[in-house]
Amino acid sequence: MPLPEEAKEKMLLKATESLSFFNTSELDLSSLGQKNIRANLSNYIQHFSKDAREIFEHFKFDEFTGLLDDANLLYKVVQKFASTDLSPQSISNHDMGLVFEELIRRFAESSNETAGEHFTPRDIVRLTTGLIFSQDDDALNKEGVIRTIYDPTAGTGGFLSSGTEYVYEHNPEAVMRVFGQELNPESYAICKADMLIKGQDVSRIKLGNTLSNDQLAYEKFDYMLSNPPFGVDWKKIEQEIKDEHEQKGFNGRFGAGLPRVSDGSLLFLMHLISKMRDVDSTGQGSRIGIILNGSPLFTGSAGSGESEIRRYILEADLLEAIIALPTDMFYNTGIATYVWVLSNKKETDRKGKVHLINAANLSSKMRKSLGSKRNYLTDAEIKTITQNYGAFEAVDTLTLDGESEQQKLFSSKIFNSYEFGYRRVTIERPLRLSAQLSDERIATLRFAPKPFNAVMQKVYKSYGNDWTESSYGTFNDDQHVEIRALIKAEFSELKEKDIKTVLEPKLWLEQRALMRKAEALQTKIGTAQFDDFNIFDELLKQALKDGNIKLEAKEKKQFLDATTWKNSEAEPVINKVIKVQENQLYGQFSYQGKVVEFVQDGDLRDAENIALDPSQNTTNLIESYFKREVQPHVPDAWINADKRDAQDGEIGIVGYEIPFNRHFYVYQPPRDLAEIDADLDAVSREIMALLQEVHS
Structure with a gap:
């Protein structure tokens, strides 16, 4: 019974002592012969130990020798190697x-x-x-x-x-x-x-x-x-x-x-x-x-x-x-x-x-x-x-x-x-809104928000004047075809389900109902501009109650989007009144005799990267930085204490970066203006001289 290849290899490697691979073929490179050189070489390679054979396989050696053989070069290459003494006795x-x-x-x-x-x-x-x-x-x-x-x-x-x-x-x-x-x-x-x-x-x-x-x-x-x-x-x-x-x-x-x-x-x-x-x-x-x-x-x-x-x-x-x-x-x-x-x-x-x-x-x-x-x-x-x-x-x-x-x-x-x-550290600032129930703002509620707003305006301009109280939002067959063509041409981003929504009266009627609710609220609140949203909000709540008007969450959002706008000169919007001591650093402000938290303005939200300093505790580090670098410039800002690091639980999220080039930046002052002017004058003179040569 023949020995398994692995056992045979171990015995042969042990016999060769210092060598890490072997070849059991009776041939060597010098005796492969010109006739059938490719087959003989392939047979010779197959007699190498397993690790050596794997190397030849990953080189796609057989494929490569085939190309050399087809070009009648294989025998010459083999002979070149055979004539070079690379034996262990000659080269370590x-x-x-x-x-x-x-x-x-x-x-x-x-x-x-x-x-x-x-x-x-x-x-x-x-x-x-x-x-x-x-x-x-x-x-x-x-x-x-x-x-x-x-x-x-x-x-x-x-x-x-x-x-x-x-x-x-x-x-x-x-x-x-x-x-x-x-x-x-x-x-x-x-x-x-x-x-x-x-x-x-x-x-x-x-x-x-x-x-x-x-x-x-x-x-x-x-x-x-x-x-x-x-x-x-x-x-x-x-x-x-x-x-x-x-x-x-x-x-x-x-x-x-x-x-x-x-x-x-x-x-x-x-x-x-x-x-x-x-x-x-x-x-x-x-x-x-x-x-x-x-x-x-x-x-x-x-x-x-x-x-x-x-x-x-x-x-x-x-x-x-x-x-x-x-x-x-x-x-x-x-x-x-x-x-x-x-x-x-x-x-x-x-x-x-x-x-x-x-x-x-x-x-x-x-x-x-x-x-x-x-x-x-x-x-x-x-x-x-x-x-x-x-x-x-x-x-x-x-x-x-x-x-x-x-x-x-x-x-x-x-x-x-x-x-x-x-x-x-995340820095917050209050939302400041103005509000007004003007005719122009209420009129925008006739149309749904994106993605329908623009297409509804276009369709209403073309067909809205033909609608009656009972036919509001309906289209005949010809109008369906025309509107589809319009949407395909000018509003190609709309999907088929969106097109069907525009062509059905449901959305149009919902928007008209919202607009009429706003008109009813206007009769109670008036058309004046409010630069204190908190006052406007109280009046709105009372008007809704008195008029038995209900605004669903989706409706209220569109209503407020249409009738309010950000105004840096307006009063901050109160989120809630709280029963704690004033602490402006963390957003608890004394306002109109109460301690309140303001609504955050996402657009004004900012972040400060505060360098780590093991000599200070985190609270002192953040507060001293805020008082020094932020508060003097934006007095209504505060530290968001809810954004905390997942590892240490402290305010702010720890980050690390290695700004290599910044640490080795060397300021290169610009050239003196007089020197630049002199160079420009010299170039101008050269150009003029060249132009004179051309004209002459």
């Missing part, structure tokens, strides 16, 4: 890995725009790797130390290779174990091949969508690096993500909140945070380096998913630094990008702090653009960034010498984590 795993990485780089650069989806430029990889590993003395110095590294968007494996390479350069005796997951089959195959060549356990490299199908769900890692796609839409996996958020909360990956569906960058960040190891007795925890665009810094107001995610990261004191990169650094986009560095094992001086490093103007021009990539970071520029990060120092703007004409600037600042937080 390490050197073979370097060769493979160079091939990946050349492939990526040749494909320019499409490369950015799966390949991060090497200068960005070196920078991010250096930032993440620079703080781990044990990994860089201690013999036999074991560390894990993970990339949830592995691409071709650049971060995984660079991370292991960085550690091995400093500590050849370290043991690095790589883990990764990649969505694109070809990129996955490249990554897996690279790790296979380097002797890694490729069972830890997974194929699939990291967000909806985390295949390393129970793993925790020492180091995590990622360059997720910018602005990725997660609509297709929305339900799976929402289910995890709602059902698992913080026991899952997305407990802090969910970003908008159009950009899933923060989902990858939360995924990485969920993979952090707890800090152990030796102080060993986890570190993260992730490349994001500008959106995660500030998108989303207080209480939004994005803001809540930033809040969680900052209040948990996980964010160490953000580095602004130059534009035009990636193959497929020129947008501004940022490296976020996170850790749950901050050094003492970094606790409660965030280091912002502005390297947006620190780069060198490439001799030849590769897609959108026009800039790159030299080793010296990378060193400038990593040294400043390591020193944890604020640096005023420095102008660095460069060989090119491009000015190179560098600066950094250190902030308390809470300085990125604010409390969004």
Whole structure:
């Protein structure tokens, strides 16, 4: 009975000792022969171990060799490989890995725009790797130390290779174990091949969508690096993500909140945070380096998913630094990008702090653009960034010498984590209405509100004069046809049910009845203008009672919409009289001998973002700000105490944003007017001289 393939593989791998794959074919590349080259090569590939075969399958190798064979090129390509000695005796795993990485780089650069989806430029990889590993003395110095590294968007494996390479350069005796997951089959195959060549356990490299199908769900890692796609839409996996958020909360990956569906960058960040190891007795925890665009810094107001995610990261004191990169650094986009560095094992001086490093103007021009990539970071520029990060120092703007004409600037600042937080407090103002039962305003009640108002006016103008008391709102067959044609031509937004409503007398009669009620009220209240709605409202209630007139809720709304209007000079509208002490800060006003609450005017509602200050309690913080910044300008305003934060229950909703560019903005004064005038005069003289030459 033959051994199962899995058992057979284990025996063969054990026999090959240091090798991570094998081939049991009796042939090799040099003996495949020109005749039947494609079939022989396919047979040779089938004799590789399972992991190696899977790589060929994801490359669609058989399909590709078919194309080469049809072009009579396959044998020549095979012979070229056969004549090159790539045996383990000639090239070590390490050197073979370097060769493979160079091939990946050349492939990526040749494909320019499409490369950015799966390949991060090497200068960005070196920078991010250096930032993440620079703080781990044990990994860089201690013999036999074991560390894990993970990339949830592995691409071709650049971060995984660079991370292991960085550690091995400093500590050849370290043991690095790589883990990764990649969505694109070809990129996955490249990554897996690279790790296979380097002797890694490729069972830890997974194929699939990291967000909806985390295949390393129970793993925790020492180091995590990622360059997720910018602005990725997660609509297709929305339900799976929402289910995890709602059902698992913080026991899952997305407990802090969910970003908008159009950009899933923060989902990858939360995924990485969920993979952090707890800090152990030796102080060993986890570190993260992730490349994001500008959106995660500030998108989303207080209480939004994005803001809540930033809040969680900052209040948990996980964010160490953000580095602004130059534009035009990636193959497929020129947008501004940022490296976020996170850790749950901050050094003492970094606790409660965030280091912002502005390297947006620190780069060198490439001799030849590769897609959108026009800039790159030299080793010296990378060193400038990593040294400043390591020193944890604020640096005023420095102008660095460069060989090119491009000015190179560098600066950094250190902030308390809470300085990125604010409390969004809702500020209310009273509704002020005037009212008048004029003939013109009452006449508008003949027509229903939107969407019927305009079409009813048009129809009434054409047919209303023909109606009698008993035929009001009715149309004959010809008029039905005419009105339908009118509506189709001028009111195409109306649906069939709306058209039928217009053509039936019911709506017309209801509106006439409302108009007549208003006329009856006019005889009791008069046509004077009231700039105190409270007085008008009392008179209206009395008139309704005396006239035995009833206004349904829908009718009353239309009646008031027609007969009242906002007037900043009018008296505020009272909502209710209350039996509490006056407190204008929170909307309890002393008015005409009573303490009242006013009706809020939604159009005047505003919000103030009040910076967080741990040295004050929330009430003092809000009230002192309101008295200083709001009350002097709008004395009738008050704080809405009903809008409270879901987490701490205090007034106002807590939000967090990181306005990176605002912190590094440098005012550039405009040129002197005399200088501008002189330039304009010079240009005018040049134009006149040219015109004279033309005429002469």
